[in-house]
Amino acid sequence: xxxxxxxxxSYRQGGDDYQVLxxxxxxxxxxxxxxxxxxxxxxxxxxxxxxxxxxxHFDGSYVFDDVTVSKLNRKxxxxxxxxxxxxxxxxxxxxxxxxxxxxxxxxxxxAGMKRRDIFARVxxxxxxxxxxxxxxxxxxxxxxxxxxxxAIARSIVTxxxxxxxxxxxxxxxxATSAEIMxxxxxxxxxxxxxxxxxxxxxxxxxxxxxxxxxDGRIKSDEEVSHANT
Amino acid sequence: xxxxxxxxxxxxxxxxxxxxxxxxxxxxxxxxxxxxTILALGxxxxxxxxxxxxxxxxxxxxxxxxxxxxxxxxxxGFSDDDLNRIRxxxxxxxxxxxxxxxxxxxxTGNINGKxxxxxxxxxxxxxxxxxxxxxxxxxxxxxVGNPVALVSQRIAKKGYETVKNALNAGIxxxxxxxxxxxxxxxxxVQGSYQNYDVVLPRQVFETxxxxxxxxTLKLTFTTGTNVSKETQKIVDQLNSSGSQHNTxxxxxxxxxxxxxxxSAVIKGITYFIVAVASISLFIAGIGVxxxxxxxxxxxxxxxxxxxxxxxxxxxxxxxxxxxxxxxxLSGGMIGYLGGLGIAMGISVFLPFxxxxxxxxxxxxxxxxxxxxxxxxxxxxxxxxxxxLIDILR
Numbered sequence: 001x002x003x004x005x006x007x008x009x010s011y012r013q014g015g016d017d018y019q020v021l022x023x024x025x026x027x028x029x030x031x032x033x034x035x036x037x038x039x040x041x042x043x044x045x046x047x048x049x050x051x052x053x054x055x056x057h058f059d060g061s062y063v064f065d066d067v068t069v070s071k072l073n074r075k076x077x078x079x080x081x082x083x084x085x086x087x088x089x090x091x092x093x094x095x096x097x098x099x100x101x102x103x104x105x106x107x108x109x110x111a112g113m114k115r116r117d118i119f120a121r122v123x124x125x126x127x128x129x130x131x132x133x134x135x136x137x138x139x140x141x142x143x144x145x146x147x148x149x150x151a152i153a154r155s156i157v158t159x160x161x162x163x164x165x166x167x168x169x170x171x172x173x174x175a176t177s178a179e180i181m182x183x184x185x186x187x188x189x190x191x192x193x194x195x196x197x198x199x200x201x202x203x204x205x206x207x208x209x210x211x212x213x214x215d216g217r218i219k220s221d222e223e224v225s226h227a228n229t
Numbered sequence: 230x231x232x233x234x235x236x237x238x239x240x241x242x243x244x245x246x247x248x249x250x251x252x253x254x255x256x257x258x259x260x261x262x263x264x265x266t267i268l269a270l271g272x273x274x275x276x277x278x279x280x281x282x283x284x285x286x287x288x289x290x291x292x293x294x295x296x297x298x299x300x301x302x303x304x305x306g307f308s309d310d311d312l313n314r315i316r317x318x319x320x321x322x323x324x325x326x327x328x329x330x331x332x333x334x335x336x337t338g339n340i341n342g343k344x345x346x347x348x349x350x351x352x353x354x355x356x357x358x359x360x361x362x363x364x365x366x367x368x369x370x371x372x373v374g375n376p377v378a379l380v381s382q383r384i385a386k387k388g389y390e391t392v393k394n395a396l397n398a399g400i401x402x403x404x405x406x407x408x409x410x411x412x413x414x415x416x417x418v419q420g421s422y423q424n425y426d427v428v429l430p431r432q433v434f435e436t437x438x439x440x441x442x443x444x445t446l447k448l449t450f451t452t453g454t455n456v457s458k459e460t461q462k463i464v465d466q467l468n469s470s471g472s473q474h475n476t477x478x479x480x481x482x483x484x485x486x487x488x489x490x491x492s493a494v495i496k497g498i499t500y501f502i503v504a505v506a507s508i509s510l511f512i513a514g515i516g517v518x519x520x521x522x523x524x525x526x527x528x529x530x531x532x533x534x535x536x537x538x539x540x541x542x543x544x545x546x547x548x549x550x551x552x553x554x555x556x557x558l559s560g561g562m563i564g565y566l567g568g569l570g571i572a573m574g575i576s577v578f579l580p581f582x583x584x585x586x587x588x589x590x591x592x593x594x595x596x597x598x599x600x601x602x603x604x605x606x607x608x609x610x611x612x613x614x615x616x617l618i619d620i621l622r
Contacts, residue, residue, distance in 0.1 A: 049618060054537060054617055054618060054621065055617075055618050074541070074542055075541045075542070075543070078536070078539055078540060078541040078542070078544075079539065079541070081536075081537065081538070081539045082538065082539020082540075083539065087537050087538070089621065093530070093533070093534050093537070093621070094534070095530075095531050095534055095535075097242075097245050098241075106534075106535065106538050107538040107539055109231075109234050109238075110535070110538060110539040110540050110541075110544065111539065112231060114231070115234070115237075154538065158539075
């Protein structure tokens with residue numbers, strides 16, 4: 001599904017080019033549960049921004065379901081973001097003056113759905129992430145874990161091909177982290193591809209595949225063996 | 230995203246910051262209200278003037294064509310052929326030759342050897358108004374064409390010392406002798422201000438005077454006709470082929486042209502004041518721009534989130550543009566109503582009514598939309614050109 005070959009990226013800082021990613025070659029198939037781990041500054045967020053269609057400016061080729069992403073224009077890129085990927089951020093990124101339901105329904109609005117149809121779909125998804133009857137609540141009245149659930153609901157509301165989570169548990173305590181991880185696992189077991197960036201070993205080991213990245217290069221890419229399987 | 234949704238979300242974000250929206254709107258409201266007030270009053274003044282000066286009470290418009298003879302001979306400029314031809318014009322509803330509007334003209338006369346300058350009223354039908362002694366002009370007199378006259382007490386006394394002596398005596402008017410059959414009071418008046426002292430049967434007078442004084446043709450047009458153009462056509466035609474085009478000139482005093490001149494001046498003044506008032510619109514527009522820039526930088530996160538979930542650049546652009554236009558448009562509508570209210574209020578103290586036209590509504594609507602678009606486009610562009618990665622970092 002996702003096929004990165006020789007992907008590289010450099011920032012221009014002052015007069016110098018600063019190479020963040022070198023020759024990344026990754027293939028991720030549908031249904032995988034992948035963790036990308038690495039220390040700060042290793043380029044893992046940059047990589048996941050490219051995978052999640054947030055960043056269009058990179059070298060090399062990214063083919064997603066037979067579509068060469070780097071050749072798309074900004075509008076097609078936006079459409080791909082809308083329909084094929086769900087993005088989950090460390091700090092939730094909810095629009096604070098809109099209700100939970102409106103936040104969740106936002107991708108559907110941009111997909112062109114009618115408000116009536118959106119309402120039912122949003123309520124379904126909210127129930128799926130364990131937040132029934134919270135359509136009209138405001139994000140600020142929810143706990144961090146609940147807000148992250150709202151963000152997850154928003155990311156899966158368009159039934160995207162895969163989810164990209166950038167440190168989804170980074171701002172949560174361990175108990176809440178466990179809940180969120182359980183939610184991801186459940187989503188994965190239902191067939192959703194999940195790609196997650198973390199620097200928490202605990203979290204990473206709960207996934208099925210672990211990609212370690214250091215200084216912009218892939219250091220290791222291996223299956224995670226679970227004690228209970 | 231559906232267009233309706235763009236409007237809904239624009240409304241919501243304006244409402245979520247009510248105080249700022251209202252304050253920004255005030256500028257637009259004042260600008261539009263000023264422009265509309267001036268336009269409504271200026272238009273009202275112009276229309277009132279046009280109406281008072283041009284059309285009669287029924288809204289019909291009339292003009293007068295005069296025939297001026299070159300050699301001062303008393304000839305009628307308008308033959309029956311001329312009149313028939315003019316009446317065939319279907320824009321002319323009425324075309325009458327008359328001495329003047331009220332059938333009053335001045336004539337020289339002689340009564341018992343004394344010269345007089347009399348103001349003469351030509352009666353078309355039986356007449357005995359202001360009669361003091363004797364009898365009035367009867368239907369019979371008119372039909373048969375009796376040369377009879379009614380004269381005022383003043384003239385009677387001038388000629389024959391007493392009113393009694395004057396009765397059945399003669400009076401010469403323009404060389405024709407009439408028999409005095411009745412005496413008028415001295416304050417005989419036609420209309421409200423046309424004093425006269427002699428009354429003659431019109432037909433008799435005109436026969437004897439070769440219609441010399443009957444050289445004004447009054448034309449009445451159907452409503453909505455360009456009267457000055459039509460009249461000019463008729464005058465041109467008369468001057469080239471009218472019955473007396475060799476002996477004199479057909480003239481037409483173009484009232485409408487003068488009115489147009491005056492109304493052009495009023496229009497010019499109105500537009501000048503409007504231009505001055507528009508400066509406040511410009512300033513208000515800059516206020517809108519300022520607020521939109523603040524909104525864009527305040528809502529950077531929101532823009533990033535919207536883009537991350539799939540909003541295209543155009544959708545972001547339209548969201549902020551619609552916000553700006555909604556702001557100015559609602560300000561414009563409030564300003565329009567306010568301006569009308571002020572104009573109506575002021576016109577209570579003025580001799581004319583403020584004019585409410587569709588044009589001013591469209592103007593208010595259009596101007597406020599344009600202000601929103603012009604001053605909203607740059608902030609909206611800024612919003613849509615933001616780099617997603619930078620925002621979300």
